[in-house]
Amino acid sequence: MHNSKNSYFNTLLLNEDNEDTLDNVMPLLSFDEEDSADDEALNGLDHLPILPLKNAVLFPGVVLPVTVTRSRAIKLIKQVYKESRYLGVIAQQNPQLEDEPNAKDLYQVGTIGYILKMLVLPDGNITVILQGKNRFEVAKFYDEGKFIEADIEALSEQFPAKSNKQNKALMRSLKESALKILKLNPEIPQEAQIAIENIENLNFLTHFLASNVNAETSEKQDILETDDGTERATKLLGLMMRDIQLLEIKQDIQNKVNSDIDQQQRDYFLRQQIRVLQEELGDGVSADEELASLREKARKKKWPREVALHFEKELDKVQRMSPMSAEYPVAINYVELLVELPWNQYTEDNFDLDRAKKILDKDHYGLEKVKERIIEYLAVLKLKNDLRGPILCLYGPPGVGKTSLGRSIATALGRKYTRLSLGGLHDEAEIRGHRKTYIGAMPGKLIQNIKRAQSSNPVFILDEIDKVSSDMRGDPASALLEVLDPEQNNSFMDNYLDLPYDLSKVLFIATANSLDTIHPALRDRMEIIEVTGYTLEEKIEIAKKHLIPKQRKEHGLHPKDVKIDNKAIRKVIEGYTRESGVRNLERQMGALLRKAAKSIVMGEKYEKTIREKDVPVLLGAEIFDKEIYETETVAGIVTGLAWTPVGGEILVIESNLSRGKGRLITSGYLGEVMKESATTALSFLKSIAEELSIDYRVFEHFDLHIHVPAGAVPKDGPSAGITILVSLASVFTQRKIKERLAMTGEITLRGRVLPVGGIKEKILAARRAGITEIILCSKNKRDIEEINADYLKELTIHYVDYAHEVLEIALLPEKVQKTINLSIIEPNAALSKTE
CATH class of the missing domain: 3.30.230.10 (Ribosomal Protein S5; domain 2)
Incomplete structure (x- = not known):
């Protein structure tokens, strides 16, 4: 149980959205102590049920909102509210005590409270509006029933007369201190100033300000237990003066800091506030929880001892850092990378060669030499029982299936698949990573892809290796020499990781359109497999088995909606595509199917079988002339x-x-x-x-x-x-x-x-x-x-x-029939050799 807001003058802000409650609270701000003495209902109260307060003290004449969450207290409130509505309110000696308090945990002096209002919250808790009446002292506690009860003795109030000079001086000092606090604390509404200025009773002013002063519960209890009104007001004045000093110091610090804070510091401060709020709301993870989670993940890792020791060292370093320091995110990102990398994690290879052959034949028509080489690789791998793989380079024109062949190999082997495009790569750090000392440092693309694959033996496609460029930032092709050398890549060093990582189990497959632009030393490390173009017959089969079904699916069509016969496919190949691969052929097939899709949606009549004569109508005039040998009668x-x-x-x-x-x-x-x-x-x-x-x-x-x-x-x-x-x-x-x-x-x-x-x-x-x-x-x-x-x-x-x-x-x-006259070199003298 606690008051809803332990700050200055919260009673003025009590339930601002609840007009019914305000009607009961606001008139009590002009409460007079003499009214309490005349309350006949208090006469004869010598035994009361006790409501413990966790971190608040109820003073006579003051209205206090209390949220009740403990089961015993909820039962107490419900019973008292049905009866006299009077109960004893006593503060806990230890505000940190969360469990149900016993009699020994309470102070001896408290205040009789009257329940003005009871509100039942949706979660089952209860909020009550308590009005403080008289002070009392406990004669005896009873803690054996459903809730704590006590025999009480009323305490008299000893306040000087209103005309007393000391009384007037105290009132003026208390009001001035309160108004100064209002000025220093802009969060408090200005309406509180009017309310304070209208209080003319020292007794109520003392109790009202004591209820809202920023002090410990024990200090407020000390004021409540003080019998002499003048001494009570003096103690309160001392607490308020201390609080004024703290507020002034806080304001001075804020003024000095505000003058030095730039936009970056402001953003950082706001982020930290958001982080704290997220932790309070349970939406975020604290730094300790984050580090504990990383340590737990590390226990489950099967990594080399060298890496484990390095991780512990780096994690200990992170624990010594403040989460608010600029180096903390960099350090935490590094240890997260260490944990997330698949050290010694390998997928099991599938050595079923018949299955592998079926997968390769299903995904790729033709390419017999390449598929035979892959089957040979699997056979050798099975015999020697070694995960180390060769470095293959698929070389051929665009669109013949080099990259997709790598995915099929991964499927056949049962390995993870990852791909890195090297086209236009010109920064060596993209391969080896940046050093951790640089701002924005990150590991190289190789380590990043291995982390994403979550396996240390994936099929790794190095696409467009012939298009790697070099400039002032380094030579990526030379950086790849270590990666693609089976004798060296078992201890590949990434600048960011700064630990040797074993890449020897990775099956690297490079692709290239031309061998001339590949670094000679790099080319020497790879086994070149030429992937040549397709014949007309092969292209027709590829279109029927792969391209048309794929495009039909992508266009939302079914086989019954549209078909393309072989002669139409041949027409498209000869007249609209001129390539070794099938990439442009796939586009043209998509263009034909789009015509059918449009007709279906618009309800137009169309031919469900596209024939050779329909192709020029659908695709327009032929783009390429067929390469046909023409007999010439002219020499040369x-x-x-x-x-x-x-x-x-x-x-x-x-x-x-x-x-x-x-x-x-x-x-x-x-x-x-x-x-x-x-x-x-x-x-x-x-x-x-x-x-x-x-x-x-x-x-x-x-x-x-x-x-x-x-x-x-x-x-x-x-x-x-x-x-x-x-x-x-x-x-x-x-x-x-x-x-x-x-x-x-x-x-x-x-x-x-x-x-x-x-x-x-x-x-x-x-x-x-x-x-x-x-x-x-x-x-x-x-x-x-x-x-x-x-x-x-x-x-x-x-x-x-x-x-x-x-x-x-x-x-x-x-x-030839028409020859060039070569006899004009010397007039009238024919060149006998050339006649």
Whole structure:
């Protein structure tokens, strides 16, 4: 039981929202002590039930609100309220006592109280409005019934006459002190000033101010027990003067502090207040509870002894800090990271190879080489019973399923999956983390992802590893050297963590579109697995089994709502997408399904089966022309094969001669490598001009122009050497080139043919264009052997080592119908070699 607010003049604020209660309380502010003496109901009261007060003292003539929560006291109030409404009110000697007090826990002097009002609260507690009457002293306590009772003896009041000078001086001093307190404490309403000024009775003024003075319960009880009114008022004045001094000091401190507080300090102070309020309301967690929770989590961790000792040391350091210090959040974040990292936590690998193969086949159509390598990895892992994994790098064009393949591997293994995109990463701290001494420090992305995965052996995808950049802030590619080295990453050091962490059990899978931009040392640490593009047939199957069902689901459609037949899919692949992967194909499938979704919602008629003839109507005109070989009757036009980031393409190279001074002109947005190939091919051709029956004087009197169509598209790479050579040989000899023939390979100044890359993509491009014969370097035979035999149907491949072999295969004996007149070098003298 306690009064609702132990601050100055709370009786003036009592239940401001309850008008009925105010009607009973406010008139008592003019209560006169003489009225109490004339109260006939008090005569003969010598035995009363006792209501203990926990942290308040009831004075005669004062109204006090009391909230009753103890069961004995609730029974007492209910019984007394039905009867006389009179009871004895005595304060506890120990305000901290929460249990039901006994008689020995109470003071001997109290006040007779009269219940003005009883309010039953929703939670079952009771609030009563007590009016103090006379003081009494306990003669004997009775503590054997339902509640405490006592025999009492009334105490007389000894106050001087109103005309007494000392009485007047005391009243003036008490009022002045009270008004000064009002001024120093702005929380108290100004109406209290009017009420105090209107009190003319020293007895009531003393009791009223004593009831509200900011003092301990024992000090208020001392005032109540003092019989002499003058002495009682003097003691009260001393307490009020002490409180005035404290308020003045508090105000001075606040004024000084307010002048120094900036916005940051103000925000911090407000946050601390919110934190305290949250703890009081039970919404927040105290610092001690937070640290205890971390220590409990640490007991359950199976981490290395070195880490456990380091954690205890850091936690002890945090306990010595004040939660209000700026370093506390930094320190608590660090120990939380230590606890949350999955030290020695591993998921159990699933070595069911048949199940793994089914998962890989279900998620990815084709990619037989990659899937076979994964199955091999699982087999080795099962045999050696070791969690340490290799570093794989899936290399290929966009949209072929490199990243999603990593998720399938995680599913097949039963491991957790996490992914880190390295595209555009240029800060070394993103990999190694920041040092704890820096403001805003945090661990590197590797440690953060391991924490999120809650496993020390997840499948970790390092996406776009070829797009890592470097600048003044460091070289992230070099930072990855330690991560991706199986011999070093068992003790990876993160700058923020500052403890070795074992990454050797992680299955790292990197993805890249190009190997040229990967750091050489980094590339050396990885096993490169090429993920090539898909054939037309494979794309049709992928669209049927994966893309269309996925897009149908995303558009809220059912299989019965719309279907796309194989010829329509083929039309979309050939006319609207030009890629090795299937990303753009998926978008086009979504576009077709959106047309059906719109028709369904708007109630329009539509064809439930989309056929080949419907595709241009739904998607518009074809975006790409189909790459088809075209027979040329002009010399110098040769078909080559090229690799691009989005797959293979055929590349037409044109050469032409015109009167001039032997200049070499190249056009078509060629890169430096292709320009060097053109120069090399021309030099080699000059060296064998006699073998091809070319008059050497032609090179001095005719300009040579080499052009590659689609001039707005940059072209470069070391695979067009033999193609340019054949084009030059054809234009200088005016001989025809074999039909439906394409070639790829580089040439040296001595005429050797060098191998090139991207063979599978180039083979696919040749098939799409209707090519039937291909010339390759003999060393590229190993690449052909790894290609599915289905891709090589209807293709004849010629393997060569020297440029002479290329010319023998590519150039036909007969010449084109319209030849360039090369006999104008010397008038009337035909060049017999070139007629």
